[in-house]
Structures are given as structure tokens and as C-alpha cells.
Amino acid sequence: MPDRTHRVVSGDGTILVYDFTPHPPGRRADYGFVREDFEGAILCPEKDCPDHEPWMGVSRDLGTDRCCAAVYNHGDVVCSDLANCYILWQTVGRYISTGLHYRITWTMQAALPDEPGKIRRCSYLLESRGGGELLLASVLQEACGGGRLACDLSVSLHALEREGGEEPLVEWARRDDGTSMLGDDVLFLGFPGSFAVDAARFGGEVSGGTAYFVMDNDSGGQTEEPCRVYRYSFHDGAATLVETLPPGWHDARCMWFLPDPQISPIRRGGPATSSGSSRRGSVPEGG
Known part of the structure; x- marks a missing residue:
């Protein structure tokens, strides 16, 4: 995680630590050359997130130049700027060859x-x-x-x-x-x-x-x-x-x-x- 992060604690005790770094105009995260603009980690109470690692990483390219707020809410990370909100959630998959699990972060954008x-x-x-x-x-x-x-x-x-x-x-x-x-x-x-x-x-x-x-x-x-x-x-x-x-x-x-x-x-x-x-x-x- 970057050194300069923001921390938000939800009512259920979940901690969201995140950093938002907007891309230069016209640039988006692509093939690893430009990092994703939203990078975060979630620490849930063990009783509420038994399948989570101690810190579960979540990152995504929101494609916005501003992040006014970000919170953890009922399993999702919700962010907002001045025009839209962005809902980030994860699904768990499994590699057939090894049986190991992996997480995929999905994003949905909705107008305010x-x-x-x-x-x-x-x-x-x-x-x-x-x-x-x-x-x-x-x-x-x-x-x-x-x-x-x-x-x-x-x-x-x-x-x-x-x-x-x-x-x-x-x-x-x-x-x-x-x-x-x-x-x-x-x-x-x-x-x-x-x-x-x-x-x-x-x-x-x-x-x-x-x-x-x-x-x-x-x-x-x-x-x-x-x-x-x-x-x-x-x-x-x-x-x-x-x-x-x-x-x-x-x-x-x-x-x-x-x-x-x-x-x-x-x-x-x-x-x-x-x-x-x-x-x-x-x-x-x-x-």
C-alpha cells in the first residue's frame, strides 16, 4: 500500500484503508504500465468475514479525476466523485489445475x-x-x-x-x-x-x-x-x-x-x- 493512505471505519468494525491517485489526463491503467487509481485493503471482523485473509486487497481503475468519499458497506466498497458512484465487489474463483482460489474485483458505475x-x-x-x-x-x-x-x-x-x-x-x-x-x-x-x-x-x-x-x-x-x-x-x-x-x-x-x-x-x-x-x-x- 502507498505511504499516504486514508482510513475509514464502518459501524460493524470493518476498516477500509485506501489511496486514490488520479491518472494524468488521457491516461488509464492499461497492461500494468499505469497503476490503478484506487488501491485499498479491507480488514473485517473475523466473525463477519471468515473467508477473508487478515487484509483483503481491493484495487480498480475508476477512471475519474476525483474521489470525494469511499466506504465499506455490506461486503462492497462504494466510492463517489461529483457525478457518479462506483461499487466494487469481489467474486471467488478456483483454478481447476491446482484447486487454489483467486479473487476478481468487479466495478459498477451509477450516476448520482x-x-x-x-x-x-x-x-x-x-x-x-x-x-x-x-x-x-x-x-x-x-x-x-x-x-x-x-x-x-x-x-x-x-x-x-x-x-x-x-x-x-x-x-x-x-x-x-x-x-x-x-x-x-x-x-x-x-x-x-x-x-x-x-x-x-x-x-x-x-x-x-x-x-x-x-x-x-x-x-x-x-x-x-x-x-x-x-x-x-x-x-x-x-x-x-x-x-x-x-x-x-x-x-x-x-x-x-x-x-x-x-x-x-x-x-x-x-x-x-x-x-x-x-x-x-x-x-x-x-x-
């Missing part, structure tokens, strides 16, 4: 849901709370918007639905047209991983039915304006600027984390105190 009148600025993949569904969260901007204003931004949410068979059939089901499944959830959209959390754990500091994300200035490095943090409400469809990050913070690929509270020892005759906090935080992917 169309968003008329809007531009998809980024796409995120995350499991629903409880792990029942794989969700696609898309940060959108009005196509006629004049700048990176909160009023131009929105977030759409879809669930990936697959039907079995030799080649899975992919459909997208809208999940932001009602707040029943989002009423208690807050989504943190970042890179390399995104996640959903019960808003109650924040003690009223954040509201359910919302999504937090980071945006750059989309200037292609022409300005030094730092990134901004936004909150989107699925209840009223409004995006709000939460915070402008410190100078020098120009990479919007940020990772959200939830630090565990540090509980100090209980003192006799006094209440226990907490020296930590479970408030949200974000750090650059390389930080």
Missing part, C-alpha cells in the same frame, strides 16, 4: 441523483445511525449563485438501494423530503469519513435534523481566504454560516471528531468534575 439548477460541490458517503442504510449527502450550490453565500448552499440526502444479482442494480431514494429519520440526528460531513450522531449527546448545543460541513472559497488557490463552517437545517432548508476558520486553513477536506470526556477522580465531600468536553471539533485531514 440529478439536482436541477444546482451544482454539486462535494459528495459524502456515511452510514445512517444504526447502520441500516448507506447515505449520500451532497453539498449543492445554486447554479446562478454569485458567490459562496450561505443562501446559495443546500444539502440533499439520498439512500443507496441495491438489488442483488451478478451486477447490482442501483437506485437512489430521497431521504430529505421528510424529517422523520432526521429529527434526532446531526450529520458531520467531512473527509475521509462522515457520520451521523444523536443530537441529544450534545446537551442542546446542536439541533437534530441538521448537517455541518466545511467549504473552501472555490478560487483554485487564487485567494488566501480561509474555509468556513456551515450548518444546514433539513427542517427549513436554510444554510447558516457558523464560523470562519483561522487564517491558513484553506483545505476543506476536514475530519470531524468527538473527543471523549475526561472524568476526573471523585473527591470525597465534593462532586465529580469533568475536564473534557464532547463538543464538536474539526481538524485538517493532514493535521
Whole structure:
């Protein structure tokens, strides 16, 4: 595996380690002269993947110049860029002469849901709370918007639905047209991983039915304006600027984390105190 890799842990404990290196324009992986752009390895809990090696390699040429997100989900690796998702799955064959097994990686490409009148600025993949569904969260901007204003931004949410068979059939089901499944959830959209959390754990500091994300200035490095943090409400469809990050913070690929509270020892005759906090935080992917 390359030295610079990204790591994503699924709700079932599966670890996906991957590296994405886009090819130069006009070049694709061919006969080993150009390596495949997606290279990864999967470590599953032994009880869930009894036939897997400790680390099962998976690699494929996706033929895209961008990989916004990649996750392991129910036996498959799912990747997305700004226009398509790519589902990678493996089948096991056996050599007749030796009886040894081998694996073949297959890929299916499916278009992301169309968003008329809007531009998809980024796409995120995350499991629903409880792990029942794989969700696609898309940060959108009005196509006629004049700048990176909160009023131009929105977030759409879809669930990936697959039907079995030799080649899975992919459909997208809208999940932001009602707040029943989002009423208690807050989504943190970042890179390399995104996640959903019960808003109650924040003690009223954040509201359910919302999504937090980071945006750059989309200037292609022409300005030094730092990134901004936004909150989107699925209840009223409004995006709000939460915070402008410190100078020098120009990479919007940020990772959200939830630090565990540090509980100090209980003192006799006094209440226990907490020296930590479970408030949200974000750090650059390389930080």
C-alpha cells in the first residue's frame, strides 16, 4: 500500500484503508504500465468475514479525476466523485489445475441523483445511525449563485438501494423530503469519513435534523481566504454560516471528531468534575 493512505471505519468494525491517485489526463491503467487509481485493503471482523485473509486487497481503475468519499458497506466498497458512484465487489474463483482460489474485483458505475439548477460541490458517503442504510449527502450550490453565500448552499440526502444479482442494480431514494429519520440526528460531513450522531449527546448545543460541513472559497488557490463552517437545517432548508476558520486553513477536506470526556477522580465531600468536553471539533485531514 502507498505511504499516504486514508482510513475509514464502518459501524460493524470493518476498516477500509485506501489511496486514490488520479491518472494524468488521457491516461488509464492499461497492461500494468499505469497503476490503478484506487488501491485499498479491507480488514473485517473475523466473525463477519471468515473467508477473508487478515487484509483483503481491493484495487480498480475508476477512471475519474476525483474521489470525494469511499466506504465499506455490506461486503462492497462504494466510492463517489461529483457525478457518479462506483461499487466494487469481489467474486471467488478456483483454478481447476491446482484447486487454489483467486479473487476478481468487479466495478459498477451509477450516476448520482440529478439536482436541477444546482451544482454539486462535494459528495459524502456515511452510514445512517444504526447502520441500516448507506447515505449520500451532497453539498449543492445554486447554479446562478454569485458567490459562496450561505443562501446559495443546500444539502440533499439520498439512500443507496441495491438489488442483488451478478451486477447490482442501483437506485437512489430521497431521504430529505421528510424529517422523520432526521429529527434526532446531526450529520458531520467531512473527509475521509462522515457520520451521523444523536443530537441529544450534545446537551442542546446542536439541533437534530441538521448537517455541518466545511467549504473552501472555490478560487483554485487564487485567494488566501480561509474555509468556513456551515450548518444546514433539513427542517427549513436554510444554510447558516457558523464560523470562519483561522487564517491558513484553506483545505476543506476536514475530519470531524468527538473527543471523549475526561472524568476526573471523585473527591470525597465534593462532586465529580469533568475536564473534557464532547463538543464538536474539526481538524485538517493532514493535521
